[in-house]
Amino acid sequence: MQSKRQKQFYDKCSMLGFNIDKQYYWYHTINLGNELITPGVFDFRGNIAKYFFLENMHGVSILDVGAATGFFSFEFARRGAMVTATELPSLLELDTFPGQNIKDVLNKATKHASGYVYQKPEQLDSELLYKLLLLEPFTFCNQHLELKIPRRFVNIYNFSEETLGQPAFDWVFIGDVLLHTIDPFKALASAAKMCSNTLVIAQHISDSPDDRPLMLYIGGDNLEDDVSAWWRPNLSWFQHVLKKLGFRSIEVVGGFNDKYLPNGNSESKTVIHARR
Numbered sequence: 050m051q052s053k054r055q056k057q058f059y060d061k062c063s064m065l066g067f068n069i070d071k072q073y074y075w076y077h078t079i080n081l082g083n084e085l086i087t088p089g090v091f092d093f094r095g096n097i098a099k100y101f102f103l104e105n106m107h108g109v110s111i112l113d114v115g116a117a118t119g120f121f122s123f124e125f126a127r128r129g130a131m132v133t134a135t136e137l138p139s140l141l142e143l144d145t146f147p148g149q150n151i152k153d154v155l156n157k158a159t160k161h162a163s164g165y166v167y168q169k170p171e172q173l174d175s176e177l178l179y180k181l182l183l184l185e186p187f188t189f190c191n192q193h194l195e196l197k198i199p200r201r202f203v204n205i206y207n208f209s210e211e212t213l214g215q216p217a218f219d220w221v222f223i224g225d226v227l228l229h230t231i232d233p234f235k236a237l238a239s240a241a242k243m244c245s246n247t248l249v250i251a252q253h254i255s256d257s258p259d260d261r262p263l264m265l266y267i268g269g270d271n272l273e274d275d276v277s278a279w280w281r282p283n284l285s286w287f288q289h290v291l292k293k294l295g296f297r298s299i300e301v302v303g304g305f306n307d308k309y310l311p312n313g314n315s316e317s318k319t320v321i322h323a324r325r
């Protein structure tokens with residue numbers, strides 16, 4: 050069933066004469082102007098200051114890793130940055146637990162997503178789901194905001210000059226992506242090598258009883274568990290690994306409780322800046 054926010058969005062789209070597929074999954078809440086606001090399941094607008102991005106990003110290149118609906122990419126562009134947004138090339142590239150079949154994982158994701166995209170699970174294959182979840186909502190906003198942010202469809206493990214079109218970016222932003230990687234070392238190292246100045250990581254991190262660098266495993270103990278999330282490192286893990294990856298200063302600059310709007314559940318998110 051459509052929520053009130055979703056209905057308002059699509060009613061407004063019709064009023065403005067936009068041809069929009071009503072089945073998109075909106076991850077981010079994005080103000081597109083003319084009182085048109087995407088009905089995202091997260092709304093980071095009130096907490097954007099807690100990421101401590103530069104107010105003026107003119108002349109700054111930034112890589113938005115796993116941009117999803119693109120809220121952060123659009124914000125960077127508004128501040129004047131040269132933005133490149135990345136996304137997975139296909140849902141079939143999502144990490145799985147060894148022995149787990151990606152098709153089974155996607156079947157589960159499909160059932161979950163069908164509640165948001167008003168489509169019966171059996172009508173959603175991985176290609177359609179990809180289109181409705183990741184490909185087209187960003188494109189819609191990019192066009193509507195009259196931005197031409199380039200997108201690169203590359204798995205985080207495969208970042209390189211060749212796949213991203215330039216040798217490095219001044220800033221690299223990794224918001225809630227590492228938890229979806231089964232090998233966060235490899236993923237973080239791959240993204241870090243593309244960063245020449247400041248790497249921003251924003252995600253839930255594990256509380257720690259002491260200063261040892263630890264990662265909490267959150268993938269469950271059977272193949273049926275929802276395993277789209279694997280690891281939750283603690284701050285000391287980030288400090289050690291980022292130092293080893295060549296960052297001189299690693300600092301927690303902010304944090305806030307982010308709320309999953311459909312059920313109101315919230316968790317604390319930490320924002321880390323690592324500088325070369």
Ligand SMILES: C[S@@+](CC[C@H](N)C(=O)[O-])C[C@H]1O[C@@H](n2cnc3c(N)ncnc32)[C@H](O)[C@@H]1O
Binds near residue numbers: 137142144183225229
């Ligand atoms: C939870 S969303 C986070 C969206 C946004 N970065 C934010 O901070 O709000 C995770 C994003 O990472 C992408 N993603 C998941 N696994 C990935 C991988 N292995 N390589 C690149 N992107 C990945 C997803 O498709 C999605 O766009």
